[in-house]
Amino acid sequence: MGINLSNFLSSKSNNTRMIDFQDLDHIDGLSISVLSANLYNNKRDDLSMFYFREGANYASVYTKSKIVSENIKWNLNQSPKKVFSLLVNTRNANAFTGKQGYESLKKIAESMSKELTEKQKQDEDKPQNISPKEILFGCTGTIGESFPFKKINIQIPNLIKKIQYTQNKFIWMKVALGIMTTDTKPKLAMEECKIGNKIVKIYGIAKGSGMIYPNMGTTLAYVFTDATLTNDILSKLLKKNINNTFNAISCDGDTSTNDMITLFATNKVQNSEIKNINEKNIKNFDKSLNNVLLNLAKRVVSDGEGASKFITVNVNKCKNEDDAKKIAFSIANSPLVKTAIAGEDPNWGRIIMAIGKAGVKLNLKKLNVKLGNIKIVQEGKLYINYDEQVAAKYMKSENIEINLEIFTGKKMFTVYTMDFTNKYIQINADYRS
């Protein structure tokens, strides 16, 4: 199951190197601790703690759903200058759990603040008092089930006991597995780049797949850097780079109550101060961050429930990015397009249908449609040398590209998605228990 990403995950940038996920090691200022809190009957790790011994600057983006989980409400209600910990549990989304869910987090944050403050006194030269509001939560799993407060709270001392100040690839793999729900593969990515003349690291993990047992495909992504960057700069960089990465993927058009992406900076590398995201010194980091986010986002799509094909929809020469995005998502979310691709059918009529229903003004007389490099529609007409045999052969590839030129302007947008297979329905129609 899952798609081999090696063909299309290569880094586009020349000045950053693509490192396979096995190689994540140490980010100064970050500790990771993972265990089983018996949320899945002790069958696997399900509770992960990220600890920043000197605190970290941070920025988050959350789901735009009008119904959000209690942990996202908690995170939105706090606005500390630095965070000291992120606690992530699986199996329970803490959504639609109301007061029980929110109060549970409050009590856990209180336990954590107390225990971590004790740890500070033991380990640090300048121990700090860690407040409950300096702790963030990520939750993913079933909606509407009572939040397992006791199971989680009782493990806080054990999580803290396990903290080690140097990380290696094993702990990164362990935590990437520990935050999974129905994912079939852990998702990790990293880049190294320079800010000014200082080398900094950007490490990221993510989860998200189809959506069997948890009610939907919550996406969680956590990205860590040892660079020194303010909350304001982190926030601007995250918002800028989320648009064409995590906001450009779609598995089935559904949106979770729990989506959460956070970028943390441990400030351990004394790089030159960045005051503005347009400065020359931050360009390299900006691009590398985009690579890490795009890499993780592609891994999420390629692990989409039942996926057999990775689909890239490039919409070019549009009046504006919003138009291009509408057309791209109209194609990417169309069950008819996605089932045709699953069936390896070059059924380009369905692509035309999806372009039409996007509701965007078109220049039909110039419209070009290609599957990979194969011309299908040229200047609004079926290409004179179109050969369905050639297109049918292309459809057997694991990596399908749909390339459009709209000719209403100069803007473009790319969306990544996967096909709809029998397996998707089987998985999602299975009764939960």
Added chain:
Amino acid sequence: MGINLSNFLSSKSNNTRMIDFQDLDHIDGLSISVLSANLYNNKRDDLSMFYFREGANYASVYTKSKIVSENIKWNLNQSPKKVFSLLVNTRNANAFTGKQGYESLKKIAESMSKELTEKQKQDEDKPQNISPKEILFGCTGTIGESFPFKKINIQIPNLIKKIQYTQNKFIWMKVALGIMTTDTKPKLAMEECKIGNKIVKIYGIAKGSGMIYPNMGTTLAYVFTDATLTNDILSKLLKKNINNTFNAISCDGDTSTNDMITLFATNKVQNSEIKNINEKNIKNFDKSLNNVLLNLAKRVVSDGEGASKFITVNVNKCKNEDDAKKIAFSIANSPLVKTAIAGEDPNWGRIIMAIGKAGVKLNLKKLNVKLGNIKIVQEGKLYINYDEQVAAKYMKSENIEINLEIFTGKKMFTVYTMDFTNKYIQINADYRS
């Protein structure tokens, strides 16, 4: 295959009677002629002519897609006071066929106008010259294949030869079958009602299903009445009644390039003149027209590709109808909700997710969610006596109702859809040839 409609197609109105489709007989002023033009290798009827010997008033609504088929372009380009014929072919959508498609229709309209004018001279006391522009076309089938002009044009004399001036239930069934593509069942509906003290008939047929071989689920619906009504009144009545009937159904959220619904009036019953659709005399007809359209629309949904359940989503107490519609379609188009229902899983968390992602302002503290009459969420919380066993039993029904109260106002909207089964994927992923 398909769903038994008997449980939920009963007429809601007291002053109109629900008649099963077998009973459609004669509408004065309308003739129907059906044959095989060899579009499906002579295996079935595929070409249908509706002929109005004295002309008919009419009004149409068409797809809102930005890419429309050539027959819809033709229909939009003509604006005759009366139409004399509607010709419907299946197998070929005449979409993305460009000049060849449009010119074919022009030539066919010319043949028809010539032959029908001859027929007028033979049969009528006051023969009329029938112009090409007084002919409409309906097309449904594969997109992008060259339009089979010769096969259709050669059959015009045969179609006209077969015209009989009195219709019966057999010809109605034949034409309802003749316009089908991948439908598994013909779709007919009728009502009788009064305008003033005159009884008039409203007969309708429709096609539309999933979307296997033709590239998408084109909906065609043609409704005929013997009442005397102007084009303006027909247009206003059609637009008014399409909103909560054909615009309230969804199979998979995709939109055809060829959707077309036309209402014809033969003006044979000398009812009182109607100048305004708010007049008391037209209320009864208005309601009956809604019944016919809703009946046909429900038949289209219940024949949705691979459907095993008929789903009704009622969104009540909304600020405005638009909000209610957004929430209802967000649920009806969610693959996760549709697969859960296929799996008979009362997975209400997915309904909550779909409500949230609709992007509409909610009153979460008051939100009520019911499956049929079973309370799930009451005042924004899981209902205290909720019993999943009871809900699971309900999900075994063929007819699933999702009932919401949003508490932001007084408006409501109802959407009809079907579930997503393995069969849907199988059918749509099958290679066309």
